[in-house]
Amino acid sequence: MTGAAIHLDDVNFAYPGGDPLHFSTTFEAGSFTGLIGPSGSGKTTLINLIAGFEEPASGHIIFDGVDAGVTEPADRPVTMVFQDNNLFAHLDVFTNIALGVSASLDLSGDDKARITTSMEETGLSGLGKRLPRELSGGQRQRVAIARALVRDRPVLLLDEPFAALGPALRRDMLRLVSNIHKQRAMTVILVSHDPADVKFAATHAAFMDAGRVIANRPVDALFSASDIPGLQGYLGT
Amino acid sequence: MQRLRTSGPKPAVLAGAVALGCIGLAVVTPMLALVAVAPAMPDLSADYLGFVWSITKFTLLQAGLSTALSVLAAIPLARALARQATFPGRRIVLRLLALPLALPALVVVLGLIEVWGRQGWISTIVQATGLAGPLNIYGLSGILIAHVFFNMALAARLLVASLEQIPPENWRLAAQLSFTSRHVFRHIEWPVIRSALPGIASLVFMLCIASFAVVLVLGGGPKATTLEVAIYQSLRFDFDPPRAVLLAALQLALCAGLFVLGGRMATDIAVMSGVGKPARRPDRFASRRTDALVIAAGLAFLALPMLAIFLSGVMAPFSVIVSQSVFWQALTTSLVLALTAASLALVMAWSLLAAQRTIMRRRTPSRAASAFMSCMQASGSLILVVPPVVIGAGWFVVLHRTGLANSAAPVIVAIVNALMALPFALRILRPAVVGQAQIHDRLCASLGLSGLQRWRLVDLPVLARSFALAFAFAAALSIGDLGAAALFGSADFVTLPLLLLQKMGSYRSVEAAGIALLLAGFCLFLIWLAERLKPGEQNS
């Protein structure tokens, strides 16, 4: 499966008592976009809207020309890795991944092979029987990514999943995601608070400020741009 | 433009609506049926209204004072118990806290009299010191002692549970900032207690409004007439169903009003991850002595009447009791009834909570959804103040008209017991369900885990312990309940509390005391069993 283009058409949203947010932008099919911006600028809200955890007050979220409307998160062409709470603590690694194939855990031999492959791809071979608490923080996020792989959706959303990891480990994980992106040509959006991570792994970067997407360009173009209000201040350059 | 498939109304919400509908039906049907039996205008003369006004005042006075005292006494006890997380016997103390409510009120009242009565232990000590004559608790003071006995334990139990939800980071922070006990209370404990209090206080208040045997026996006479007593009297002795229904509606409306007022202050108890083991708190050493004192005092207050029940029960001729076939029949009936009622209560509680969880997932629920939520929350409390005598009599009329009176009676008793247990089941389950939802909701939504699949793979394993506790508590309440079963009596339908009352009603108070002891032991056993389950794994 290849990536889907995501178009946010005049999407408005506000939390009760919060400032209104407005999103209008396009993530190209097969792009890997790093979402940066000051905290509170609406990065997580934006991907929650794409994933279907929040409902726009108005406007449309369109995947490859199809309006997502009020579709349930599970029915969208999207899979997401959260910052934490990605795993069921009482289920082992294999089962946690298998839930991405079938919520009722009806697994064919083929499915099992796919799960094993995804575990190999993410460096989890042999850990299928472990419980999440027996894994390191990096391994837990690998399980979440392995599950995202077996779900085989065109869009992968990552909400700062590696923020708690050390620099070297974080690079490893980014390399893993980058390889997956290259192999499968998924559309990836990564929320990050570290522009270096984005430069390292992404093809595109989007800068957000005060509830708006200010710019969404190829990585090099964005970071070298001088016409984006607020960006210099944010980057400290 | 093409649209992706949109989903219909969610099954969980529908299930909640069905549960709410059933509860409404179970409560409103009997009231209507009773009005239909004798469709006369109830007496609304000035004299009678004056009487209603005076009993309403007394009802509110005793319930208000009982609630205030119970909660005020529960706060220091709960703090001490939460602070001292490791002393030997703590688990037993916590279990004892759940016991008073599960015991038949009549048994407790006699136990209380044994301790606090004119010839009671305390009175004897006071007289021996020569400082004062015998105590006379009959009147408001007796009602308050009994209600504090029942409800302080409950409030303390619920508060301890809330305090244990405080994340361990807070304690580390408190240690770093060298908080004193006062600081800890102000910055850490009080916010948690304050958010839990409206829910606890409203529960206690309604239990006090609905209290019956306590008010009559310890109230000392007709001065202590409450709405509940008047309802019982107008249905049982005056046989004036419209008046009974009117008074019941008044009681319900009064509590609904208070619930709406109180509901504004109520917030959910925030549940963080890391539950399981109570935290080792940095302030546990400094306050050791006061805590020991508070726990000892609370324990003495709660345990003495239970000791009295134990002492009078332990002398009973158990060989005689167990040799009677009626005892085994009553035991079987009680057990089946308790299991049914507890299962029903859990199914209803789960339906309501799952629906609330589904609605809460949207941070901006529609007005209709919010109203539906409030109804579900209110139903879980208001059910407490619908007099069982009204539900029982009304359902009897309905069943009789349909020719089902005898075969359906046990089912109705089970339903009434389940309704009684529902508020407790909800309060035990709700924090766990809300906490679990915060952790797992997005993951489940993104994986498409819902309905039975979510139940089997996630909810059941994670919430097993809360379910077991709620189940045990509901079963204990049902086993100890006298009211509902007494309404439908037939020679073949005897429960343990009914047998107890029959024994008391025919001079066999010693055997009755033995049965009371067995009942108490049984309730403790149920709760012990539930607590042996491994705590549900929280998220990593």
Add this chain to the structure above:
Amino acid sequence: MLRLLTLCLAALLALVLPASAKDKLTVYTYDSFVSDWGPGPKIKTAFEATCECELEWVAVADAVATLNRIKLEGAGSKADILLGIDSSLTAEASATGLFEEHGIKTENVNLPVDWTDKTFVPYDYGHFAIIYDSEKIKTPPASLDDLVNGDPDQKIVIQDPRTSSPGLGLLLWIKAVYGDKAGEAWTKLSNRVLTVTPGWSEAYGMFTTGEAPMVLSYTTSPAYHMVAESTDRYRAASFPEGHYMQIEVAGILKSSQNKPLARRFLDFMTGPGFQDHIPTNNWMWPAGKTSDALPDAFDKLVKPAKSLLLSADEVNANRKAWIDEWLKATTR
């Protein structure tokens, strides 16, 4: 959970499966009458031995509840007979129009007062009395007046006339003795009242655990303690003004499908086959002949010189007003 629930519901229904379909007589009564140790089971055996029929007891909490049940069921009641209401309720029961004249000969009925009611047949009786603990009270009240005016520190537990038949009994007793001055008597007596309980059980329980040295009960109460516990510690105080009576009766419902059998039961009720089981199972005086002499304990009981009984109609007409009078006098 759902499976457990289904299982439980099935088990509950199984508990109340209907029995065989012989000629069946259904009798509503209060529950202590049919408890294992009450007269009900023995009477069932005795009656069924005289007929090719089945006697089914349906027990409701207490006498008043049985009458309410009949009222709730109306003409559709499956009861043939209501057994257990007392003389203060007969007028109210007759007024429902649901009962019919019994039509049996009542020459076996033996009461200290005349019985003329054509609807209800008595089966036992008792007198209300103040029972005292002889270890705590050496000189019991010698009269009702003595009780009313006695030492306020010597306490008594009574029952609420609004919720209990002994409670109503005391109300009528004081009315019968004091008439218009009943209110004043109540005001004085209330100084001695430790508490007012909703039913007999609570009051008697408080008495036997020693909380109060006196309780309102029946003259026959000491017989239980003598027969079952071999102690004469608890005694009844005899009052020269007389003791108020409680007569327990049974009547046939108009809606009964089996009136010949119902009449046969009432007839049986006045004879020894029924009466034999009353004294030491229901702890009341039999209202007819028994096969054997009563146990010795009954000889030692207080036998009131005078039986007080207000007419059922008078009670029915004034009960509300008298209860209001009691409320006023005791809440002052």
